[in-house]
Amino acid sequence: MTKKWAIFFLFAVVAATVLFGLTLSNTKFDYDFDKFFKPDDEPTQYFNEHRDTFGTDNDFILIGVVNQGGVFDPSFLSQIEKLTAEVKELPYVKDVISPATLKHYVREPLTGTVFQTPVIRGDRTKDSIRVFSDPSLVDNIFSETAPAISLVVITEPKLSKNKSDVISTALKSTIDKYKFDDVHLAGRAIGQVVYVNKIQTEFILFMGIALVFIVILLFVMFRSFRGVLIPLATVLVAVVWSIGILNLSGKGISILLNMLPPVIFVVGMSDAVHLYSRFLEELRDGATKAHAIHQMIFDTGLAALFTSITTAIGFASLYLTGIPALQEFGVITASGVIAAYVISITMLPAWLVLTEPPHKVINNEKGNWQRQLDGILIPIIRHRKWVFIGTIVIALGFGFAASRLELNNFILEDLKPDEPLRKDFAFFDVNFAGVRPFELGLKLKEQDDSFLTPQNIGKLNKLENYLKSTYGVHAILSPVVAAKESNRMRHGGKNEYYVIPDSERDWKKTEKDLRDIVKTGKLKPVLAKDQQYARISGRTGDLGAQYFDSANVALQTFAEAEGITKTMDIEITGTGTLIDRTNQNLVFSLSKGLGAAFLLIALLMGIMFRSIKMVLIALIPNLLPLLAIGGVMAILGIDLKMSTSIIFTIAFGIAVDDTIHLLSRYKLEMRNGRSSNQALRNSFVHTGKAIIITSIILFGGFISLCFSSFQSTFYIGLLVTLTLGFALFFDLTILPALLARKED
CATH class of the missing domain: 1.20.1640.10 (Multidrug efflux transporter AcrB transmembrane domain)
Structure with a gap:
């Protein structure tokens, strides 16, 4: 390599580094669960259709509030009422379900007028009996195992990181005004804020640790300022290029891509150390600087090219998984590995051509x-x-x-057990319905059939009872809930009538109510417009993929044994299920x-x-x-x-x-x-x-x-x-x- 070429290569590397460096201010951070699902897989396509029809399954925030003096204490409930009103006014909040908003519908038998009565009426004993005899409230809004209540905050769908920051900050600020015994928060928006903030912090942490370690190691290895500076400058440029490539691709730094800088740092350093070590070895053996650089480029450089290609292949092979998050990580990291090699094989020799050889090394034994x-x-x-x-x-x-390796995963396994967010999620798993969304899609096989017939509502009710008693799903929403609510409404709001009507006369009244409700659009979250596609949704604890795999098989077996699958197809879907299947x-x-x-x-x-x-x-x-x-x-x-x-x-x-x-x-x-x-x-x-x-x-x-x-x-x-x-x-x-x- 001549001095002219050395100057040209250095200029080219510096110019490219400046261009890539200009993109650093545009670096963004990404937390998108959908990128972990294969877009062309049938389960993913079904989930997308399900979500488009009924809405998302994880756009909610749970607020768990503990009161050691009892959840029916009037002063505590007064605070909850005020909190509910304030939370409703927060940005990006669509609705809040809490003890303060709970109402039972009652139809006046003579006039047919429908009015609402509050569930909580100020009498601790009667309120307790009323609440804990209502299966729609137990483990959903009120806990059976702790003196705690839950507020379910419905948010706008797919909140961005910035919007999640806003609502999370506003929510915590609002809650801090009240002196509750204990408060727990869980949900997608809360998790997104915690995850992305940790990604941002660790992005710098990883680089700092790798940098300090490698500087010390280079000094021990080469025992000179030059021996530290040359390889270090080479890999720092490679890191800038890699992040620049990431930014130009329009991608954000995810949990996986958070590892990009340290990976490029060490892989690029490997190339630089091999090349520089070969240069010093040739000098020790008495070669001229020109010959040493030639051997470094054409012998060690060729081997480094092959090693860079093999490393890039290892990362790029992740593209074959078909999972967007892994594809992005693999392709961008592979590009960074090749970029690191290009920098090492051009910048390092150019630097050595334009500087004097280290005389101390030549005679070093x-x-x-x-x-x-x-x-x-x-x-x-x-x-x-x-x-x-x-x-x-x-x-x-x-x-x-x-x-003996086993396949298993948990939704929150990324967080260590002592992380506050994981403890908050565990609180809801233990004391309420849990946080993991459960989704079941049901499609009728006959085109002229409807889910609002007594036969099909009965089948949905069997499924619901199984899900509650055996599968572990609570806080359930489905067309059955509307049917039970209608029956209770016509019987003075009494909880013992929160069941499917058992007489033909009562069912006809319920069926009429359901068809009237359909016209208002209030059943849209659980029943499609053609009444042939229904949804059963709820929440469960984070029990692990192995549990849900066997539970899903058992559910399918139950549905077949009860003859449910003869008239309808059932499909377990939802965010949690897709993660398990992935x-x-x-x-x-x-x-x-x-x-x-x-x-x-x-x-x-x-x-x-x-x-x-x-x-x-x-x-x-x-x-x-x-x-x-x-x-x-x-x-x-x-x-x-x-x-x-x-x-x-x-x-x-x-x-x-x-x-x-x-x-x-x-x-x-x-x-x-x-x-x-x-x-x-x-x-x-x-x-x-x-x-x-x-x-x-x-x-x-x-x-x-x-x-x-x-x-x-x-x-x-x-x-x-x-x-x-x-x-x-x-x-x-x-x-x-x-x-x-x-x-x-």
């Missing part, structure tokens, strides 16, 4: 690294039989453990991605080494870490879910880098006429230090994710770090043992 690496290699060559046996035993042990299908989706990454990387290695045997030798040390991490997950009781599944494709793409660097040097030594064992020793000694150092850098970058308050990010950091540790171990043991066999 090789330290203890050669002796230490020889101390590792020689016993492996001498005892490679035992290395093979030990590797097989380890593989079998981890393989057996990995076979995780269940993720193993197959990620298997496709991992398989594609495996084939592409094998093909790349085949092109690089032109030998099937070398391809097999290269892949073995990188498949073993995946088996090992699967075993570790099973041993530690970590379930297979979205956050833990993606580490297999990510780690495979990154772990193979060290293997490529070692085998590339091995190929070069063989081409220079070395014997197989001599080529192995030279490769092991010369690249071993850089491999260990870059692995430690990767450890530092990914271990920074373990400081996250999101368990998904924590597990990605922990498990990728462990996988890379296994990869380093197998690269330094089984890989040289496989190569040494060629001398037998």
Whole structure:
């Protein structure tokens, strides 16, 4: 590289960095659950139709208020009434359901006039009896297990982060005016504020931890200001480019993309360290600066190109999952990895061309690294039989453990158990109906049929009773609720009549009421206009995907046994159900991605080494870490879910880098006429230090994710770090043992 080209490359990198830097002020943060659903899947399409017909299932905020003196205390209820009135006036609030708004409809038998009577009338004993004999209020507005009531705040649909901030701040400010014993908040808008605020905080935290760790490591490794500055400047530019690419794509930083900066930081640093280490190595061996730069670019640079491509393939393979959130993370991170390589292979050599070589390094002796690496290699060559046996035993042990991995997930598993938001959600799971939405869609098979017939209302009632008693759904809304309310209305508002009419005469009156209500549009949230598509909605506790998987099967079995499915199709849907199904299908989706990454990387290695045997030798040390991490997950009781599944494709793409660097040097030594064992020793000694150092850098970058308050990010950091540790171990043991066999 001439000085003219060096100046050109530096100018080009600086110009591009300025352009990308100008987009940094436009960086936004994203929390969109819909991106975790496959848009072309039938369950997702059904959910979208269901939501378009009846409305969203999670646009509410729950306010749980505890009063140790009892929930029917007049002064407490007076405060609740005032709170309800204030909350109704907050921005983006459509309605509030609370003890202060509860009314029973009553029809005057002589005139037919309908009037309302309040449920709470000021008599503690009678109010308590009235409330706890009303199944529509128990576990919905009033708790059976705690002296607490719940306010259900209905918000505008799909509130943005800014709108969620406004309503969350206003709601907390309003509640703070009152001296309640205890208050708990839950719901989508509250969760969105907490999640995005944590993403913003951790975005800076991860970068800070990775930066400090790598600066210290670079100084220990190179013991010079130049040795820290050159690689550090290279990767900082790569991070700016990556965030710029993210901004230009119009995407926001999500829980997954929050890991983009530290990932690019450490992956880019790996390229920079390998390149700069090769430059210093050539200088130590007496080469001129020009020759050292040439070798750095065309030997190590070529290997770095292959490692960058394999890493990018690992991330890009997430596109095959079909899940938008993973697709965005995979493609943008892969683009950042390639950008980091382009910066390293242009900016770093250009910098070295335009500056004087570090004279102190030229005469610096090789330290203890050669002796230490020889101390590792020689016993492996001498005892490679035992290395093979030990590797097989380890593989079998981890393989057996990995076979016991289980699929499971919880809606709030991203938050650690001691997080206040998770405790608030748990409060509603324990004392009320829960927070997880439940949605059941029902479509009649006969075109001239209607859900307002006594037969179909009866079937819906059977389903409701099963859902309450067996499945665990409460706070239910459906056409049946309207039928029961109509029957109670015609019997003086007495709770014992909150049932389906059992006489034909009473049913005809109820049916007439229902058809009158349909005309007003009040049944639109639970019944489609053609009366052939109905909805049963409610809330449950966050009991885990395994529970709901078996519960859904049992519900389908019950519906078939009761003959319900003969006249109507039922489909369990909703946000929670789609999350569960996404995780269940993720193993197959990620298997496709991992398989594609495996084939592409094998093909790349085949092109690089032109030998099937070398391809097999290269892949073995990188498949073993995946088996090992699967075993570790099973041993530690970590379930297979979205956050833990993606580490297999990510780690495979990154772990193979060290293997490529070692085998590339091995190929070069063989081409220079070395014997197989001599080529192995030279490769092991010369690249071993850089491999260990870059692995430690990767450890530092990914271990920074373990400081996250999101368990998904924590597990990605922990498990990728462990996988890379296994990869380093197998690269330094089984890989040289496989190569040494060629001398037998």
